[in-house]
Each structure stands twice: as structure tokens, then as C-alpha cells.
Amino acid sequence: MKTFAIAVAVLALFASQPAVALEQSASVKVTKLLQSPSSWNGAALAYPSGQAEVTALLVEIAPGGETGWHLHPVPSFGYLLEGELEVSLKDGSVKRVLAGQALAEVVNTLHNGRNVGKGPARLVVFYAGVTGSTLTVKE
Template sequence: MLGNLRIRAVATAAALCGLLLTWADVPGARESPQPVTPLISSGKTIVGETLVYPTSAPAKVTAVVVPLAPGQETGWHTHGVPVFGYVLEGELEVDYGDKGIHVYRAGDALLEAIAAPHNGRNIGTGPVRILAVFMGAEGLKTTEPVSR
């Protein structure tokens, strides 16, 4: 029985080596990868808040796609945690109150305001879709509505 296990182990290793050698001979397999496109690198939000990650509980990252129809608004809100945003589609205007108004278009990346209340509105003729990645912790709210 031990001999059969050794034979199987050697046969499996040989098969894997063969696959790896075959893959290595595939045209382009050894070429360098495509260049990376940087999206954003900052320690501050769009309104200048310093990013601080929660440490009160185990880390929890939540990613969602936020859809907005033409003319639709997010409603005034804040975030309890840092948020990376990436506009997948459309044109979005975000009002940050006394911190100004910013317009984001497909392909734009941002570190969203955390404590500064803000409201997003689809100002285009088509849908808006935003990838929002919340870098939070267990038990913390990602978004909190505020009255304006």
C-alpha cells in the first residue's frame, strides 16, 4: 500500500511539472504583465479630512455598487468609516456644503468625505453606478443619513 502511495505521489508531481513546463512554453506566458494604472493614492479625503481607520473592532471591508437613475439623489449623509469610490458609469455631482461641489465622471476615483455631510445627484441622462468600498470594522455603520 505504501508503495502505491509513493507511485501516485511521483506520478502526480510529474504531471504537475509537465503542466507547468507546457504553460511556460505558451507564447506570451513569460512576458511582463500590462502596466498598472494608478487610480488614487492619498491619506486625505476629497474635502481634506485625514484618513483614520477604525480600531475598535475587527476590520471589515464592504464593497457595494450604488446605482442612481437620472436626477436621483443619495440624500444627505456622512460615513462612519473611510470610503473609496470609483465611478463605473455616468456623471455624478456631489455637494459637500460649504466645502464645495465636485463633479465625477466614469473612471474617476475618490476618497469620499467621512464626517462632512454630502449629497450625490445624477446630473446625466443615463444611469450612474458607483463602486463604494467601505474600510470599516465589525459593528460600525458605513453610512448615516443626516438632515440638512
């Protein structure tokens, strides 16, 4: 129990420090795209237990196209490279994402992504799962 308390104290100390993955210099420009303890609907993020595995996907949605209702059982975030995307929840909540914006996706919550732009929507999605985990579950 004492070891756990020490670990929590150390994590709390580091949690108050800004996260820096790479120092900026004359030849390296660093731009924070997203840092959030919660998904866009305000739900807290929590990592699954097991052997960590990250997955990155490039997703392309045609104009007027939709992902269909689905959920992600693991934390994920996306970065919209091109286009305009509207993400809806069953409760009527809607999040509009424009090219160049990042989004912490909802976890274990049904949602539908729809391309509301005139051209293709291209986004990179990063999943923080565990080896062998399912990343997307259709309704």
C-alpha cells in the same frame, strides 16, 4: 514606548515607498486609480479601531436621482463605472466625478450625491470599517 518608536520609524520608512499591490508584467497591466491620505475635501483619513472589515457596494443612481444628505463614519472610496456624479457639501463645496474616476469620500461630513448625467450613474464604493460598524448615516 521604545517599541512604539521603532514601529513609527518602520512605518515612516515604508510610507516613503510607493505602494505596489501587484507587479506589472506582459500579461498584467496595473493602473493606480487613487492613492491619498485625505478625502476630496482635504480632511485627513483615519481608520477606526476594532476588527477590520471591508465592504464593497455597487450603487446605481437614476438620472436626476440623489442619495440624500448622509455621512460615512468610516473611510471609503468610490470608483465611478458609468455616468456623471456631483457630490455637494453643506458648505457649498462641489466635486464632479466622471466615469473612470476615483474619489476618496469625506468622513463624518454630510454630503449629497446627485446624478447630473443623462444615463444611470454606477459606482463601486469600498468602505474600510470595523465589524458591526454603520457605513452610512442619513441626516
